[in-house]
Amino acid sequence: MENLILAIETSCDETAASVIRNGNEILSNVVASQIDSQKRFGGVVPEIASRHHVEQITVVIEEALEKASIVPSDLDAVAVTEGPGLVGALLIGINAAKAFAFAHGLPIIGVHHIAGHIYASALVEPMKFPLLALVVSGGHTELIYMKEHGSFEVIGETRDDAAGEAYDKVARVLNLPYPGGPHIDRMAHEAKKGVDFPRAWLEDTYDFSFSGLKSAVINYKHNLEQRGQSIVPEEVAKGFQDSVVEVLTTKTIKAAKELGVKQVIVAGGVSANRGLRESLSKALEQEGIPFTAPPLSLCTDNAAMIGACAAYMFEAGVRSDLSMNGLPGKELKSWSNTDDKLR
Amino acid sequence: MIWLGIETSNAPLSVAIVRDGEVLSEIVQNTKSTHSVTCMPTIEEVFRKTNLKPVDIDAVAVSEGPGSYTGLRIGVTIAKTLSWTLKKPLVGISSLKVLASNVELFDGIICTMFDARRKNVYAAVYKGKELKTIIPEHHGSLEELLQQLKEYQETIMFVGSDVKKFKEEIQSVLGEQAKFAPPSLNLPRASKLIELAEKEPLPTLEMVHSFVPKYHRLAEAEANWLKAHQKEQKG
Numbered sequence: 388m389e390n391l392i393l394a395i396e397t398s399c400d401e402t403a404a405s406v407i408r409n410g411n412e413i414l415s416n417v418v419a420s421q422i423d424s425q426k427r428f429g430g431v432v433p434e435i436a437s438r439h440h441v442e443q444i445t446v447v448i449e450e451a452l453e454k455a456s457i458v459p460s461d462l463d464a465v466a467v468t469e470g471p472g473l474v475g476a477l478l479i480g481i482n483a484a485k486a487f488a489f490a491h492g493l494p495i496i497g498v499h500h501i502a503g504h505i506y507a508s509a510l511v512e513p514m515k516f517p518l519l520a521l522v523v524s525g526g527h528t529e530l531i532y533m534k535e536h537g538s539f540e541v542i543g544e545t546r547d548d549a550a551g552e553a554y555d556k557v558a559r560v561l562n563l564p565y566p567g568g569p570h571i572d573r574m575a576h577e578a579k580k581g582v583d584f585p586r587a588w589l590e591d592t593y594d595f596s597f598s599g600l601k602s603a604v605i606n607y608k609h610n611l612e613q614r615g616q617s618i619v620p621e622e623v624a625k626g627f628q629d630s631v632v633e634v635l636t637t638k639t640i641k642a643a644k645e646l647g648v649k650q651v652i653v654a655g656g657v658s659a660n661r662g663l664r665e666s667l668s669k670a671l672e673q674e675g676i677p678f679t680a681p682p683l684s685l686c687t688d689n690a691a692m693i694g695a696c697a698a699y700m701f702e703a704g705v706r707s708d709l710s711m712n713g714l715p716g717k718e719l720k721s722w723s724n725t726d727d728k729l730r
Numbered sequence: 731m732i733w734l735g736i737e738t739s740n741a742p743l744s745v746a747i748v749r750d751g752e753v754l755s756e757i758v759q760n761t762k763s764t765h766s767v768t769c770m771p772t773i774e775e776v777f778r779k780t781n782l783k784p785v786d787i788d789a790v791a792v793s794e795g796p797g798s799y800t801g802l803r804i805g806v807t808i809a810k811t812l813s814w815t816l817k818k819p820l821v822g823i824s825s826l827k828v829l830a831s832n833v834e835l836f837d838g839i840i841c842t843m844f845d846a847r848r849k850n851v852y853a854a855v856y857k858g859k860e861l862k863t864i865i866p867e868h869h870g871s872l873e874e875l876l877q878q879l880k881e882y883q884e885t886i887m888f889v890g891s892d893v894k895k896f897k898e899e900i901q902s903v904l905g906e907q908a909k910f911a912p913p914s915l916n917l918p919r920a921s922k923l924i925e926l927a928e929k930e931p932l933p934t935l936e937m938v939h940s941f942v943p944k945y946h947r948l949a950e951a952e953a954n955w956l957k958a959h960q961k962e963q964k965g
């Protein structure tokens with residue numbers, strides 16, 4: 388595969404651009420985060436996110452091209468996150484991508500954000516099929532089976548909160564700043580023992596549920612406070628994390644074995660979690676299944692992953708046009724031509 | 731000198747290419763379609779119709795606000811990206827002034843406004859011919875604006891698609907003083923935007939990166955945060 392792609396990602400609160408060669412080589416990967424601004428509101432405010440994207444967009448794209456030492460005429464295509472995400476935020480990346488592509492007569496490719504998260508692993512090592520991806524982020528918790536490039540089957544997903552969302556909500560209960568995931572992760576490692584919280588197994592499916600766990604944490608705190616006692620935040624953090632990690636690991640291993648996959652990858656912001664990485668890596672090693680966890684910079688939102696995914700879409704002849712719109716609820720669909728019936 | 735003009739500040743869409751003061755092609759559209767879908771294909775269309783290529787343009791003009799937040803961002807993002815990557819200067823013009831220029835031959839006071847909900851408007855007031863600003867672009871209550879206008883004791887021409895929503899209220903305060911533009915002049919035109927942009931000095935290319943819409947209003951969360959913060963500081 389030979390191609391050079393400029394990728395743009397603005398689905399949430401990072402303005403990002405990257406240049407990717409041949410789907411696996413990062414020539415540049417620029418991310419302008421809004422976290423300092425959004426922190427003031429304890430979460431991402433869509434209107435604020437959109438405003439920051441407009442401020443940053445051309446600066447970020449310029450930096451990506453300069454760091455990669457390339458000019459527009461070197462490129463084969465422009466890729467951009469089409470969805471899912473915050474619609475107002477998506478629109479900035481999409482319209483910048485379309486204008487850039489038009490200015491230089493380049494094709495444009497609309498990429499699914501979650502497909503992008505999965506393809507972050509292609510920047511680390513070639514993907515081996517069939518493959519199982521655990522996508523755990525602020526908005527998603529999904530197990531996705533891929534029998535080849537461009538083929539996606541969601542075999543399990545959360546029925547309520549996403550894992551990252553649960554982390555952030557529990558963090559709020561513990562009065563930790565936004566985003567709470569990294570704080571809980573750190574505190575969980577400091578604790579000697581954890582509170583015993585329930586695990587939502589949802590037998591006979593690969594689906595997840597985290598809202599019950601969140602409620603259990605809230606009730607636990609409430610009950611202790613009613614008795615005039617206070618919680619040990621580290622023990623709550625550990626108890627919560629242990630529950631999340633055990634369920635994610637157990638279901639991933641079960642699916643990996645049942646489907647006979649040749650590789651398991653983890654993607655999305657929550658895959659930065661040390662507990663989860665350790666647990667998955669240990670369990671998969673025992674099963675003898677190769678495991679890939681991209682570096683943290685490729686797990687949180689970035690444009691390199693969008694470029695990696697787009698490289699394969701480009702090869703497969705997938706193209707969008709200048710009427711591309713932001714799709715806040717875009718479905719993860721296969722782009723590979725082969726028949727999608729599995730197993 | 732070849733200009734590309736982009737106007738997406740409210741529901742209508744307009745794109746034009748003007749060469750040396752001559753309109754080569756202009757599209758004015760007032761449909762329900764979203765700018766995100768239609769704006770770039772419309773730009774492509776005016777280039778195709780004029781047999782020009784993106785690199786042929788010398789400058790870009792965009793309607794900078796106020797208006798619909800999303801609409802403004804789409805126009806500004808496209809204008810900014812084209813301007814930056816083609817290395818051509820970008821000029822922003824008030825979207826209220828673009829509308830006022832539709833009736834610039836009217837020798838009197840011109841008031842343009844967009845509905846900002848809850849009896850509020852984005853509005854500005856200009857003096858005809860030269861379009862001298864007498865009340866600058868702002869966000870405020872319609873009621874206050876009308877009281878201010880009453881003081882002028884002159885005929886006032888109201889322009890804008892949203893004006894009809896407020897016609898009764900305007901007439902009840904201003905009576906015969908109020909005149910209303912015909913519907914065809916209520917749509918902003920990118921060619922008028924370019925005419926106004928041509929009168930402005932060309933900014934340097936470095937200015938493009940920092941170009942943002944003029945919302946004339948803080949985001950709600952930002953306003954609340956500032957309020958809470960100021961209280962904190964006062965103690």
Ligand SMILES: Nc1ncnc2c1ncn2[C@@H]1O[C@H](COP(=O)(O)OP(=O)(O)OP(=O)(O)O)[C@@H](O)[C@H]1O
Nearest residue numbers: 524525526527551566568569572655656657659660
């Ligand atoms: N070390 C960690 N442990 C647990 N959670 C973490 C850690 N680091 C980050 N997170 C969580 O990851 C989430 C952010 O991930 P990411 O940026 O991928 O999500 P997103 O892009 O907002 O969502 P989506 O990709 O689904 O649209 C936040 O909920 C954050 O709390």
Ligand SMILES: [Mg+2]
Nearest residue numbers: 524656687688
């Ligand atoms: Mg993400």
